[in-house]
Structures are given as C-alpha cells and as structure tokens.
Amino acid sequence: MTLNMNNLAIAPILLPLATAAIMVALGERRRTIKAVLGVLSTMMTLGIAVSLLLFADSAPAGEPAAISVYLVGNWAAPYGIVLVVDRLSSLMLVLASTVVLAGQLYSIARWHSAGMFFHALVQLLLMGLNGAFLTGDLFNLFVFFEVMLAASYGLVLHGSGAPRVKAGLHYIAVNLAASSLFLIGASLIYGAAGTLNMADLAARVPILPDDERMLMEAGAAILGVAFLVKAGMWPLCFWLPSAYALAVPPVAAIFSIMTKVGIYVILRLWPMVFGVDAGASAFFGGNWLLVGGILTVVFGVIGLLASQDLPRMAAYNVIISSGTLLAAIAAGSSGVTAGALFYLISSTLAVSAFFLLIDLIERGRIPGADVLVVTMEALSEEDEEEPDAADPVGIAIPATMAILGIGFAACALLLAGLPPLTGFVAKFLMLHAMFLPDGVAVGAHEVNGTTPTLGALSWTLMAVLLMSGFAVMVAMARAGVRVFWVPMESTVPKVRFLEMVPIVALLLLCATLTVQAGPVARFMDATAKSIHAPEGYVRGVLDKPRKRPEQPVIDGQPATAPTTTQEVSP
Template sequence: MNLGQHLIVAPILIPLVVGALLLLLDERQRFAKAMIGLASTIALFAVALALFRFAGDIDGPETAREGVYLLGNWAAPFGIVLVVDRLSALMLVLAATLAIPALVYALARWHTAGTHFHSLYQFLLMGLNGAFLTGDLFNLFVFFEVMLAASYGLLLHGSGLLRVKAGLHYIAINLAAALLFLIGVSLIYGVTGTLNMADLAVRAATVGPEQRMLLEAGAGILGVAFLIKAGMWPLNFWLPPAYTAASAPVAGIFAILSKVGVYVVLRLSLLVFGEGSSPSAGFGLEVLLIGGVATMIFGAIGVLASQALGHLAGFSVLVSSGTLLTAIGMSGSGITTGALFYLVSSTLTISAFFMLIELVERGQDAGASVLAVTMEVYGDADADDEIEEGGDGVALPGTMAVLGTCFAACGILLAGLPPLSGFVAKFAILSAMLDPIGGDSPATVAPHIWFIIFIIIFSGLSALIAMTRSGIRTFWASMEGTEPRVLVIEVAPVLLLILATLFLTVQAGPVMRYMDATARALATPHQYIDAVLDARRAGPSGAEVPQ
C-alpha cells in the first residue's frame, strides 16, 4: 500500500485529531482555534481533490478505479474497510467545498456565539466524510451518529427560543431514525451474516425465498431511517423549521446533510438491489418514485406559501431532495447522470442562499419582517438575540447591488432557468426522462412520466414566483430598510459558492461526462465489489500478502 492509498483515511483522521485538539484549547484562544480549524478544513479540501483525481479524472473515465483501505489490516468482509470511488470522491469534494465558505462566514461573528464551535464543526466533517467513505453498514451507523451528535450542538449554537424548539424536534426525530437504523441493520445481518456492502451485494442474490422477506423488511426499515434524513414526505415536517432556526453558517453546511440520506439510498439501491439481485432487483424504487414526487409537491407548495426567506430556503431543500429521490426511483443511467449534476448544483445554491439570507435581512426593519411573515405561526422573531447585528460590519460600497446580484443568481439557480447550472441539471434529467433508451428515434413516453415532468417544471416555477416576490419586497419595496453592514468575509463565501455553480455551467461538458461515468459505474457495481473483496492485506514491509 503506497502513500497515496493512505490518503483514503485522511478525511476522517484530520477532523478527528484537530477537533480533539481544539477541545484542549481555552475558549479565550478563539483566534488560534479559528486558524487551526480553517487550516484543517483547507487540508480536507486538498485531500478530497487528491482522492477525486485518484478515483477518476474529470476528462478520463478510462482511468476510474476504486481505492480500498483496510483498517487494522483485516481483509474484507471481516475487517472494516474504507472505499473511495467516483461517487464517494464527488461527495467528499462537495462537502469540503461547502465547509470552507461556511467556516469563513462563521469567523465574522458566529463562532463566538457559543462554546466549542470549531470542535463540533470538525466532528461534523468527520462524520460526513466517514459516511461517504465507509464500506460497511455498521460503521455507516457510527459515522452517521457522529455527524448527528455534532449537528445537535451546531443547531443549538447561539441559543435562542426558536433554536431550542427546533433543536428538540430535530434531536427527537433523528434519535428515532437511529433506532430504525439499528433495527434494519440487525435484520439484514441476521439474514445475510454480513454488513460489508460489497459482500452484502453478493449474498443478497443468494438469499432463499423463505428469508428474502426478512431481508427486504430490514432494507425497508433501514431505508426509512435514511429517507427521514433525506427529508422525504411525510417524514420531513422537522426539516424546514430546523434549518431555518440554525445560524447562517450552520445552515450553509447543513445543506449537505440531507444529501447523506440520498447518497446512501442511491448507493445501496444500485449495489444491493441492482439488476443482479434476482427477485429483489428494483426493491423499493416505486416507493422512492412516489415519495419523491410527493416531496416535490409538498416542497413547491411550501415555497409558494413561505413569506420568510428562511422558510423558503428550508422548503427548497425539500424540493431538491424530492427531485433526487424521484430520479433514483426512475432508475435510469441517464437520469442518474443528470441527478448527480443536480445534486451538486442545488447543494451549492442552497448553501449560498442560507448565508445570503442573513446578510439581506440585516438591512431590513425588524417590524417589517414580522409583518411580512405574519409570524409564520412559528414563534417569536428572537432567534438571533445573542448576536449584535450592526456592530462589527461596515457598509460596503454597492452592498445592496452585490447582495441583489447574488439573490438574483440564487433565484435563477433554484428555478432552473438558463443559463446557469440549475438549468443544465434539470435539462439533463428531463431529456433522459423523455428519451430513456438514448437512441435516435424517440421512445414512447408513459403518462406518469409526463406528470413527473410537469411537477419538476412546477417546482421550478414555484421557486421563480417565490424568489421574485421576495426580491421585490426586499430590494424594491422594503419598509424603512437600511444599507446592511457586512464584512468582506461574509460576502466572499456567498460569492465563492455562486462562482462554483458558474464553474459547473462553463465546464458542464466535462462535469457531465464525469457524472455519466459515475452513473454507469453505479449501475454495474461488479468493479466496486471485486475491488473490496479482492483487496490484499499489507505485509510487514508493505508488500501485499495473500488472504
């Protein structure tokens, strides 16, 4: 095993070690803690890029490969394995891309609003990266819980009545999801005798009919746990209030948490219940399709009904999750390609939007905000009592112009209008739905496909209407609004994320080829399975030894 392969464990070790180290520093050493945390996050981004290149270059699908790291030098399926492939490398890069702007934004004021912010932030990144890299279900549960435990603290960071209310709901629903996770994993292990994902894919195809019902029941219960996290209707009532109550940088990094559930559903549905799993092939896809469409409808209605920008962003998360779950449920390689592009674009957009909202609302009169949202029946407007809103910032020249441009860009991206990446992603998904065969002659499109296409377009129209209405109220007809006082390190992260979506637009061709290669690899997982099960232990001198 060469040095490059040891990088696979680095996205877990770096935040673990740094987060523990930061716990030893006194809270009065905030500058030192901030610089150490920022250096750690930048290092994670560099490692993620290296693993991205290792798994397959963006323009070189023929170089794709899976990297397997045997923790404790125990061979699969008995030992713990970490696996990096195109999909996990993509998620690592996306998480690191969100982590840096969100942390920089927090350095302006939010990291001082409570204790141990930087340690919690690093542990959250550790849980995220571990969930993307792990190759077995039990350690997926471990990293899932690490991520959730850190997110509990981050959601409550800064205190406030709304955060406490939303935090209690968030904790309760995620504890219930964790219980379902354990029940599902137990049933799967009882039937197959393994929790290694690659080994599970092999054994699932050989399970007899008398035990297949238990296997599918365990998979269904496990799926419910992740669909709760993904925000599928009707399991998503907790998500908009929780994400809205979180501080701006925390909501910015939370934008990827729902995608963890989507990632696991995509991974397991194609790996364990793909075409090679005989009677269980395609298990649960109908539920994902129907639930995804229902989630889109619920999210679109919520977007239209939201008067406060925070709730608009929260329901936009549901629209994003619903679109992705619908695409997974339709189970086509071309649709998956567009869905992966949409996953990246929508996550970047929503993260930028959450952070932009605080800057935009900083210049509005508090009384006007209360009147605009008519209290939203969510409680008092005291979420940010603890932070001085006007003391640290300066009124930058053309601040409203910059914020207005960013707001318009977010609106275009959320609505899926040309020319930005949101349009490219939705166009790819809709094109694959209309031509699932990918041939020269058009295929017959089923009526339910036309209904799904209508819902996707309707969700974009809902975002356009809501963003236009909010933009007019905020920038053109605000009640006694003032020039918001912001810091450069608050505006720069938003601009950086929007520029990332612009990069996706300009480089749509190469990025789409990478997504297509990823989708094809997921649809034919034999290379992933062989890489894990054939991984050799390292000998005393670093040479591989037989199993």
C-alpha cells in the same frame, strides 16, 4: 500511486478528528486560534478530497474506474473495516469540504462566538460526513452517522434562544428515532444475509432463499425509512423547515449537505444491492421511492409559496432538492442519475450561498418585515394618490444592496433551474435522459431483455420538475421584490469583506460548473454508469488483498521463514 491513494483514504477522517481534539484541549478563550486551525484543517481536507477525486477519475476511457480501498487494521473484506474511494465518494468529499469551509469562513466574522465549541463541533461534523461517504459497510456507516448527528445536535442549538432550542429539540428527537430504526434495519439485514459489507451484500442478495429474502427486504425497508428521514422525504420531513430556518446562518449553510447524506446512501445502496442482478429483489421499493420523491417536491413547492420569510423559503428549497433527487434516483437510468448528480452539486452550493446571503439581507431590515409587506398589500386601498411630478421616482440602491441583489438573483436562477446556470443544465440533462431509448425505467425496468418505456409516473416526474422550477421562480421573484423594491423602514446592512467571500466563492463555483458543463457532465455520466454497474466496486472491495509484512533482508537477500499460518480468502 495506488498505495499512496489507499493510505490517503483515511486522511479525511483523521485530520478533522485530530483538529477537533486539539481545539477541545485549547479551551474556549482562544477562538481566533481555533478559527485559524479549523479553516486550515478544512482547506487541507478539501485538498485531499480533490486529490482523491482526480485519482478516481484517472482511469482511461473504456477501462474500469480507479477504486482505492483502505483496509483498516489490515483485515480484508467482508470481515474487516474498509474505506472505499471512487468517483461518487470523492465527489461527495469535495462537496462536503467546500460547504463546510464556506460556513466556517462566514462564521468567523460574527457567529462562531455565539456559543461554545463551535469550531470543534464543525470538525467532528466534517469527520462524520467524510466517514459516511467513505465507509464500505453498514455498521461503520452507523458509527459515522452518529458522530455526524452528535455534532449537529450541538450546532443546531448554537446561538440559543427559545425558538431555536425548541426546533433543535424536535430535530434531536426525530434523529434519535431514525438512529433506532437504523440499528433495527441493520440487525435484520445481518440476520438475513450474514454480512453488513455493502459489496458482500450485493454478492449475497441474489442467492438468498425466499424466507431470508423476506427478512432482508424488511430490514432494507426499515433502514430506508431511517435514511429518508435524514434526506427529508415527505411525510418524514416535518422537522426540517423549522430546524434549518432557525439555525444560525453558517450552521444552516453547512446543514445543506446533511440531507445529501441520506441521498448518498440510497444512491450507493439501492442500485448495488437491489439492482438488475438482485434476482427476486430487483428494484425493491423503486416505485415507492419515485412517488415519495414526487410528493416531496409538491410539498416543498406548497411550503415555499406559503412562506413569508426568507429562511423558511431556503429550508423548503432544501426539501424540493431532496424530492427531485429521490425521484431521479428511482428512475433507475444512468442518464437521469448523471443529471441528478449535477443537480445535487448545483442545488447544495446554491442553497448554502442562499442561507448565508439571507443573513446579510435580513440584517438591515426590521423584524417581521416580510409579514408587514404582505399585510400592507392585503389592506391597501385600490385608489392611491398620484405622485407629485417633483418627487423622485423610485429609490436609490446603495452598492451593498446592489451586490446583495445580484447574489439573490443568481441564487434564484440556480434554484429555479433557469438558464444559463447549472440548475438549468442539470434539469435539462435529467429531462433529456428520460426520452432516450434506455431512459426512465420506473415501473418497466429492463429485465430479461425487455425494453423500458416511459410510463405515467415518468411523465408525472417531468411535469413536477418543470412545475417546481416555475414555482421557485415565482416565490423568489416575489421575495426579491419585497426585499429590494418595497420602501420599508430599513437601513443598509454593514457587511464585512470576510462575509462576502464565501458567498461569492460558492456562486463563482456554480458559474465555473456552468462554463465547464461539458467536462463536468462527462464526469457525472461516468459516475452514474459506475453506480448502476457496481461490479467494479464489488470486485475492488472483495478482492482487495491484505498487505503482507515486509520480509527482513539478510546479506542483501530476503530472509525466508517457515510458514505457520495460511491466509484464507473469504
């Protein structure tokens, strides 16, 4: 079982890579075949990810989590490349495959033919995402990061058009700068610690001398900036609203997982390398992360309330989601992190569905309808004519608009964090954990036996979470009224069955998570505890032995040969 899981760990990387190579060889005239291949590949990747998730969650209660380590080239850590499957990485694999599959299905009806090599780029993007979630060292994280970004450059420009190209070029320039910072930070870390393996870093940081510790922290700060650019933290998120709002809908839906890569890396590295056992570097940068997360939420709320068109509203919801997650990670509590993981899944699925839904809603409206409605409200006279009693009151809502309205309401509930859906459950778990005895540790982390207390920043975080939910509810309600109740010149959009399937599937997944909130919360809690107690991850990676070659068998007995080399463990 363990051996099979070890071998299966590389499949989420190899399968999309092989599929992309086949698609490029097929050329551009066989879009239908490539669409079928892409969907099948992503479905198989999703099935593998689910199998890895079940394996990672298979450890009995009270025992260490099941961790699968794949040694690429049969070189043991920290010298070789390792792929690590645990609860967190397998959870992100499932989420990435789900979102990519939804975007692929939606694109087949219309958008995949708006540019070249769409399905191949999506497979390369999926490969980069899976590799980033699975890798156990910073160098290969950079490699998969660049594969993911290179594919996203082509996807963000998919569909052409001057506004989209302009926003796409900004996106490319910002991410190239972030990649340069990534290299600089990783180089400084290697110069100080002598390793880029995450588990090995966790073992070496506590014993670093002071001069090398300063270099290590400088490299970590620069590396953190690169990840925070990708995560969309204020003020590094200025590129995000235009890039996401102007991307074609299936690409924007897939990009909802992109900011979560930066979130994942911070969630993986910060508790492991700068956790309680990091010595003088314990909780390095935690307060900055919390303040940055809070300011990101505030910025997202302001942008959301100021937005007049639906795509930009969805983009600012992505920023609010990132800020909430960054602040929750900085809280330093496993209970808050468990709620944040629940929120990560809920918000990603909801934003992805919202981007797809917007395309269907906007399809039947005249361009700039939202701005026209605002103008009409601002210039309308106070005295209006009384309606004739014989005139019908209200407008008839066709079935298509009714379905779209229900989907819009579901997205609004999820993004605002209102009951009964998963957004409320996730925020409730985070707020509840803040008031536990071992709750928020920001500014007062539990060190040397002291008990953390709820500080001013923690109260601010709680207020921001509640305020952001209220602001999202107001903005979404206002937009819903303008779209579905104001009688503008519009037609009922023509919606294909294939376009509704991924939207309904994403919303049903959120509903399923709500119904199964108990088991899901248990899984998130176990995942959060393993994140904040990474000893099992570190031991699993560093103690993983190389696979010895099988000995030949002669006359039913294993043949022995004189040993000429000796394997030395690091």
